[in-house]
Amino acid sequence: MHAIHITDAADERLADYRDLTDVALRRVLEPEGGLYIAESAKVIARALRAGHRPRSVLVQEKWLGDIEQVLADTAVPVYVVAPEIAEALTGYAVHRGALASMHRPELPTVAEVVAGARLVVVLEDIVDHTNVGAIFRAAAGLGADAVLVSPRCADPLYRRSVRVSMGTVFQVPWTRLPEWREAGAVLHESGFTLAALALAHDAVALDEFSARRPERVALMLGAEGDGLSRSALQVADTVVTIPMTAGVDSLNVAAASAVALWELRTR
Numbered sequence: 001m002h003a004i005h006i007t008d009a010a011d012e013r014l015a016d017y018r019d020l021t022d023v024a025l026r027r028v029l030e031p032e033g034g035l036y037i038a039e040s041a042k043v044i045a046r047a048l049r050a051g052h053r054p055r056s057v058l059v060q061e062k063w064l065g066d067i068e069q070v071l072a073d074t075a076v077p078v079y080v081v082a083p084e085i086a087e088a089l090t091g092y093a094v095h096r097g098a099l100a101s102m103h104r105p106e107l108p109t110v111a112e113v114v115a116g117a118r119l120v121v122v123l124e125d126i127v128d129h130t131n132v133g134a135i136f137r138a139a140a141g142l143g144a145d146a147v148l149v150s151p152r153c154a155d156p157l158y159r160r161s162v163r164v165s166m167g168t169v170f171q172v173p174w175t176r177l178p179e180w181r182e183a184g185a186v187l188h189e190s191g192f193t194l195a196a197l198a199l200a201h202d203a204v205a206l207d208e209f210s211a212r213r214p215e216r217v218a219l220m221l222g223a224e225g226d227g228l229s230r231s232a233l234q235v236a237d238t239v240v241t242i243p244m245t246a247g248v249d250s251l252n253v254a255a256a257s258a259v260a261l262w263e264l265r266t267r
Contacts, residue, residue: 003064005080009088014079016101017058017089036157038100038167041066046167047102048074055101060086063097104157107175110148110183114190117145118216119264122177122187122194124150124232125223126253132156133164134254135221140168142261147174148183148218184235192218196236197260198228199249203241210263219260221253 006014016035035055038047041063044054048070057078059067064080071078086094114120121144126132132154139147149156153176156162156169177183187194193214197206220236222228233239242251242259251259 002075003078003080007082007085009081009085013056013077014058014081014089016056017099034104036102036104036155036162037159038102039094039098039159039163041070041098043162043167044098044100045070046170047100050170052105052170053103055103057098057100058086058089058094059098060094067098108173110175110177110186111190113146113148113173113175114187114192118266119144119261120146120148120192120218121257121261122148122150122218122220123153124220124228125152126221127152127154128224129154129158129160130164131224131252131254132158133161133169135257136161136165136169136172136174138254138258138261140165140172142258143265144172144219144261147172148177149174150177150183151179180229180231180235187218190216192216193238194218194220194236195238195240196220196222196228196233197241197256198222198233198239199241200233200239203239206240206242206260206263209238209240213264217264219257219264221257224253 017037038044044057044067048054054074054076057067057071057076059078059080060083061080067078081089090099121135121139123132123135136147136156154161156174162169184194193216195209195217197219220228220232222232242256244250250256
């Protein structure tokens with residue numbers, strides 16, 4: 001590990017960390033630059049264990065010891081800055097001490113991700129990074145084998161998604177799906193029953209579906225507010241709903257994912 005003290009927020013060596021609050025900028029920078037940002041020593045450690053490669057690390061002096069332990073066997077520049085430099089650079093107070101600019105790994109194919117899987121989560125056009133991160137955490141904790149995301153779904157490796165997931169985006173296999181016409185065929189050919197979590201007059205209650213659960217299930221979750229698209233529902237084999245009370249018809253998509261995954265877990 002090579003620690004370098006920097007006192008100027010305009011230093012070009014810090015370009016990867018500049019203006020992280022600008023979502024539009026990150027959407028351009030991350031795919032084209034092949035980067036994502038991991039936040040906190042714990043998350044960085046999980047990324048490294050998953051085989052991801054850091055390009056550099058930004059850390060405040062008081063957390064340098066923690067990051068030294070994480071990067072003990074890694075040759076990577078570590079830029080040490082004062083708290084006010086970190087905030088001026090990123091646009092927010094970096095409370096978790098360390099940020100790492102990570103090389104984005106190449107995504108595997110859908111077939112590679114679902115090989116051997118019995119329960120996968122499919123996210124269609126979920127745009128809130130917090131929800132995506134929370135769903136990955138539920139998937140990891142409740143036994144899903146993989147997560148598949150639609151072309152327009154929020155990036156699981158966006159900083160907020162990684163943070164909310166507590167780094168579980170690095171341990172749950174995932175990749176992007178093609179559009180539904182092709183994606184539905186790929187999942188059906190792999191032996192999955194596509195179960196759409198949605199509201200419909202002919203929907204099957206979650207506990208009833210779980211009682212006769214197929215061998216391989218792809219649980220489909222839709223966007224905040226609008227839910228699953230018509231195209232998604234057309235390729236689904238069944239519509240499943242969580243029975244609700246007190247006049248409430250649905251849950252937040254992340255909460256719904258946790259309920260459904262618990263019910264569909266392998267017993």
